[in-house]
Amino acid sequence: MAPKRATRSTPAATTATTSVTNAQLQAMIDQGVTAALAARDAIRSTNGEDNHNSGTGVRRNERATRECTYPDFMKCQPLNFKGTEGVVELTQWVEKMETVFRISNCSVENQIKFSTCTLLGNALTWWNSHVRTVGNDVAYAMTWTELKKKMTDKYCPRTEIKKLEVELWDLKVKGTDVIGYNQRFQELALLCVRMFPEESDKIERYVGGLPDMIHGSVVASKPKTMQEATEIATELMDKRIRTFADRQTENKRKQDNNQQQQPQNKRQNTGRAYAAGTGEKKLYGGSKPLCPKCNYHHDGSCAPKCHKCNRVGHLARDCRSPANANTANNQRASGRLGKYCL
Template identity: 65%
Template sequence: MNGDNINDSGTGRRRKMTTPRECTYIDFLKCQPMSFQGIEGVVGLTRWLEKMEYVFQINNCTVTCQFKFSSCTLQGRALTWWNSHMRAVGQDVTYAMPWAALKRMITGKYCPRGEIQKLESEYWNLRLKGLDLLNYNHRFQELALMCERMFPEEATKVERYISGLPDMIHGSVKASKPQSMPKAIEFATEMMDKKMLIHVER
């Protein structure tokens, strides 16, 4: 940690202010970032991006480090693509780019529009089958992450989630007017448990 001396108000004494230590590559690796090979599809890429941003956050990675460190997790086809790009524009120019630029580039390369459209269609038409609410919740959240541009607002996601619930709990969950996805899922789970308990008791 680096220290800067400043006056302590009211006492005249000087105290040390600590500033966060810059993230190192060793720190980055300790968080076990995911690798990306370019063959994982939209789901795999989405998980890689999500994990990478989580690692950046807990390590306080600087903008400069984010691009450089994340590119080191590319393997296979993705690494070949990346090396070709770096040779074309130069290493200095490449590493001066922000993480958001790599995110756009890699999404454009490995998220074909056709595949995104299929996922968006699934998201729009997703319905709970049977009583397997756990799998419905998991798939809905997965699709919501990948199709965020369709429903960027939390309220719209909640509405879409509730519309996919079966009649046996749909009305109750809607009437509860949940303000967030966690609340909607929590109430839907509670209602489903009650319905199943009544069914068992009969």
């Protein structure tokens, strides 16, 4: 058999094949696998057999949302509404109900059915009367927005809203109770939404009701939101209260120390007065010379001195001192005794 002429090209082909690296080979394999998976997903998607693949061939199981039932709705603890406390009660009921709708994933079709089950007392009587008037189908076909408007017209008349607006406009902090002021202001602000078209308007009204002791500091801080304004006001008032309490404690401590020192000072002052009164002699401050005879300061001759009472200024015959009277009585008594003795 004649030799093949292509023998020389065989080594060249072998050399070209072995020049492919392992990394390149792995990349070619991955590319082919990815293309095959994409083609398979496209075929299944066309046939309606979408398995929710993530692109890597791994199946993702998506959990279907379960429909909200009445027990599921009640587990979220919605508020009851009696219709006896006016605007505040209705506002709180509406806010809580909308929160329960979101948490329980309540469908739009069930919102009116489930929410009206929380009505009690006068509110329930009003709803039952409305159902009898328009019928079940019409009553339960209304939307949540329509129900809110109907209940607002019933339990929040315009006159009540005006009273709340006046209260909000005149609202101020009582004493140092900033926390109570914050709570009432936020409640009224939710009810009187038309008073504050902008957040800055609400902040200005809030700051206007703060006491003078913190008003300037809050204004200087320039709060941008209501939350920031309430936090600043509460913190400043807490500091003021602590400072006042510290001052009272310090004043009480000083007062107690003064009360303890007063008896000691009194005893010391009494000792000083006694020593000065018994041991010290008052010095003469005039300009008259000292008389060496009577040891008094005077001009001219010495004044007469009574030899009975030893006082200067009168003679013995003019002495009226009690000692002089006793001496005279004693002398008269001695004379009488001497007479009888003779």
